[in-house]
Structure formats: C-alpha cells, structure tokens
Amino acid sequence: MTKRHGFADRAAAAVGSTAAKATATGAKRLDERRREAADDFAAMETSRDEARRIRLHTLANLDRYLDDFAQAVADAGGRVHWARDADEANEIVVAIAREAAATRAVKSKSMATEEIELNHALAAAEIEVVETDLGEFIIQLAHERPSHIIAPVMHKTRQDIGELFEESLGTEYTDDPELLNASARAHLRRIFLEADIGISGVNFGVAESGSICLVTNEGNGRLTTTAPRVHVAVMGMERLVPSFRDLGVMLDVLARSATGQKLTSYTTVITGPRRHDDPDGPEELHVVVLDNGRSGVLGDSTAEVLACIRCGACLNVCPVYRESGGHAYGTTYPGPIGAVLSPSLLGVGEWGDLAYGSSLCGACLEVCPVRIDLPRMLVELRARYVTDGHADRSLERAIRRYAAAATRPAVFRALLRAGALAGKVPRSQEGWIRSLPFMGAAWTDHRDFPKPDSRPFHRRWKDRA
C-alpha cells in the first residue's frame, strides 16, 4: 500500500462534499472575473512584469525598506512593533489592548491575524473580538477557519449561511444574500460604536511614507480603522512597496487578479493616527511587523513566494483547490500558494506533503499577478521533503529502481521485454488492466491501466531495420 499523506487523506475526505462543490463554483466565478478584467486591461501583462519587478526588488532590499517604513511610521506619529513569531505578535497586540484599557475589539479581514490566531489570544486575555468583514464574521459565527484567502466562506452555500444566521443571530431564515448582508450589517453597526480597538491587516505598507494600504469591498475596513480609539495593523514583514508610484502598479494587478475589479470599492491609505485638524480617526496607530518564519525563507530557494500579494487567483484557477476546497490544506493559506508557503514557513517535515498536492499543471503560474513560479518551488519542496527523509517509501523505491534501469540501456530494454511478456497475460478486458497490486492499486482504484504492449517500440524499430 502506498503511504497516505495528510493532505491526500484530507482531500480524499473532502472530494464531492457540498463544501468542495461550493468551492468549485465560487472559484470558477472569481477566475472568470479575473480573466475578463485582465482581457479588458491592455496594460495587464506589462503591469504584471512591473509588479513582479517591484516585489522582487523590495524583497532583495527588505532590510532597508523596513527601516524606511518604520522611520516613516514613527515620523507620522505611529508606533512600530517587531514580532519574531506568532506568540510575540499576539503578546504585543494584547499588551496594546490592555494599555488602552480595551475590552472590545473589532477586526477587519486579515490573513496575518489568521496566521497567528490572534482571536484565540484575545479571547484568552478576555478581550471580546468581533470580525466585521462579512465572510470573516460568518467564519467566526461558525467557529471555522477561512477556506480562501480573499473569500473566506467560499466553501459555504447561501443556505448554509442562512441556517447559521438563524441559529446564532436569531434572525428569520433567509438565503437571500441582500437580507443576510443587511442582518450582519445591523448586528455589526452597534458593535463598531462600542469597540475600543480596531485591528486590521495590511495589504501594502509604503516605505517612503509609512502609509498602510487596505483594499476592501465592504467599508468595514474604514470603520475598523477610524471609529475605535486605537488602531492596530498586523503586517507580514514582506508586504512593503517602496513608493506610492509602486503602490499604484500593485493595486492595478491586485484588484483585477483577486475579484476582477479595476479597483476595489474601498482602497484606504492610512498615514499615522489622527492629526490635530482631522475630524476623526484613532488616537493611536500601532503597526505590528510579523516575521513568523519569513526571514528564514528570504535567503531560501523559495524566497520568491514572499512576493505574493494575496490575491487568491492561483486558488481560483487550481483544479486541486477546486476539487478539495481550502480546508483540506489544513493551514492558514490554502491552494498552490499555501502548498509552497506553508512548508516554507512552518517546516517541510510537517507540511511538505502539501507540495505533492499538485499535478504541476502550471495554471497558478499562468495567472499569478507577480508571476511567482509556484510549480518550480513545489518541485523544490518535494526534493527537500525527500532529502529530509520524509518520502513515501514505495515511491522512493520505485523511482530509484526506475532510475537505475533508465541509466542502463540494456537493463531498460530487458524491462521493456519483461513488461511485454507480462502484457501477454490476459487480465480482464483486452488491452487494459482492471486491478494492479501495490502502488498500482492507487491507479486502478479509479481507472483502468493500459497493458504493456507485446511489441515495445524498441523491438518494432529493430524488426523494421
């Protein structure tokens, strides 16, 4: 029997489920929108090249841009905190909340805070936290994790959400998205006004000005970052661009790749806390810069993965993601980007099997706005998984034996002859085998396998001469 990896098991369990079907529908819809938006934008390809150049340049000079950014945030009246890992980041946020005597927090959508599981840390510190992005709000009510980077509830149907709202909010059942939206909005409005602290992520930090840019479609990001007294932004340390000009390029490709929009409904740029003449805004702005494994990846062969701008386009186009859904990946970041990011950040030993969760079809590379070569890195991570001794033993044996034969032509031809002989043994229908032993069973559990030809090409060539 072949060893079943973690992802293989989880994906097998998810295949065909309502969640996987909802995921496939949602992913296809977003992928079509991306395609249309890209087709409508004459400068899409050159903007992608430019976006890639900007991101790789930033990563290559990240120490400098982080210094610039931190200085500029301070100059604008904000505070920068450096967090080495998830625990440190959570401690920092909890300490900020305590110092502000905050008991209630609102959050806008942030994958970085998902990554560090900030909500658990806040709850443990007895700080009530409410997600205000509709998708994240639903996830919080359902006690689940997002299944997609930008559409956290892609795995849920309208009916699922209607039932959830009926149960947890006590509203009358409906699966009308408008009505569901309205009840979430009514529920959240009051919570916004009572919140002491607003927590957001950061789509891009602008090094030259210390600004943070948030890209949203719901307006909750603006309320989260302006209504409460204190704003805490949690930013992955790689998410900088050098300048505003660069930010423009990134926004051009981000919105189109993510949702097929030219620009999202709200593109918010925040520089420092409220100034004396500002009518509103928080009294304090804190930016928590999160490492959590990133600096280790920077010097690595998968460093390019840090160029990711979290658009989710690679998830939408990925047939593996579509069939399995995001939860099968088991970590914060699903899909092809997650299959590279998770083993890179969290360790190949535990998460390297995710790298095998790809047919290497290359669709992810084709759509990535910054042209991250995910297929190349998936292969590299597989090699690291093998080198570190985690390989599937039967696969390892098969590959080693095949390589030994393929580097000895006489042995290879003997193998062909042996196959040809075996192919002569009648097994079920002509030309095809219904059941194979060992590793082959993984094939014939689902499909017939062709019988080896009784006259391989080598033989035919010789006969012809």
Next chain:
Amino acid sequence: MSDSTVQLFVTCLVDSLFPAVGESTVRILERQGLTVEFPYDQTCCGQPAFNAGFPEEARAMARHTVDVLHGTQGTIVVPSGSCAQMIIDHAPELLREDPDYAAKANDVGARTRELTMFLVDDLGLGDVGARREGAIAAYHPSCHGLRGLGIRRQPLELLGAVAGLQVTELREADTCCGFGGVFSVEMPDISAAMLTTKLNSVVDSGAGLVVAGDVGCLMHMAGGMRRRGDATSFVHIAELLDGTGE
C-alpha cells in the same frame, strides 16, 4: 544530411505502452521526406524522478538522455509536450552546474521539439494530408505542452486540416485532467476527482474522439472513461495525423 535527418525520442510511455504512436510519428516524418533515426540506447528523460522530488536520480537520467542524443544530427522530435519540456527546460537546469554536461544539455535542449511544434513551426506545415471521416474530435491541451512550451495553435491547426474531421471544443479545455505523473498515485482521490470533471466535459462535448499530444494524459482519461463503460476513443495526435482513412 543534417537538414533532412531527425532524431526520434519516443518517450518511455510510448515505448512500452503505446508503440503505435511512435510508428505513426515515424511515418508522418518520413512522408515529409525526412530521414528518421532512433538512438537505440534512449530510455526515459527523467521527468518522473524530477517531478517526484528526486533531482539526483533525475540528473542521472538526464545525463544519460544527453549522452544518447548529443552526438546525433538534426532536430530531436518528441511525441510528448511533457517529455519535450523536460529535455528543453529542466535537463539544462538540472545540469547547469555540471561542467561536463551543461553545454551538451543546452545543445540537446535547443535541438528538441515537440512533434506538432516541429511540424507547424519548423516545417511550416498546417496540413499533413491526413483524413478521418465522420468523427467529431475534441482536443485536450496537455498542461506541460500548453503552459511549458506554449503549444496551443499548432495542434489545432493540424487537426483543422484533417479531411473529414469535425473539431469541437471541450468546456474548460485548459484544465488539467488530473494525471500529473506521480500525482495520480500519490494523490489518487483528488486526481480522480479532476478526472471526473474532465470526463464530464468530454461527455458533454459530444466528441467521440479525444485527441492530445501526450500519452500520459490520454491513458489517464481513457482509463477513467473505460471504467465508466464509455466507448469514447482517446488517440494521440500522431495517430490521427498518420491516418489516411476510417
């Protein structure tokens, strides 16, 4: 003469499982007045090892392939986008640091073409004089050929010129069939789910014949379709282009 001599790299899957595809390839090339040579010591390009995460084994196989092909004359023609891409892109990458092989691997890679690329781009052929009466065919663009080598237009052009053949399109044709080499046995359930989606699109297309440029994808789709008890045929484009009747 090097201009009229080509080398056939037949691939291990064609060699062992679908040798008729190799014979069709030879006939198509010979009809163009080319002399086809078959370097007899060829084995496997090394792609299974490369994709599975065994670069050392892949390197050994790539070295062997380079050894076999390096001293030969003319274009190296491969009836597979996937194996062609291995020889064109990955073998030179794998052997970049090897002083004895880097230059040879680059040379071999630069001389290598997938079959339809060779026919259309190098020979300037759109029509190879094939005939296939009364069939509705759909083309499945195999991923490595499509995205790795940019093969899209060439096979469609060749198929469009096959006399008597009606060509239709698969829904979401560019989506992988779920083969992926080792993926099909390492992640069998998800691979099979992808296969189901692909086969549903084949059934809905009304095509009685699915054509592709890689026998790996073809045997995956055909093996799945047989399990359904469906009689749709799956053929390599070389077999179709070699056809003079039916």
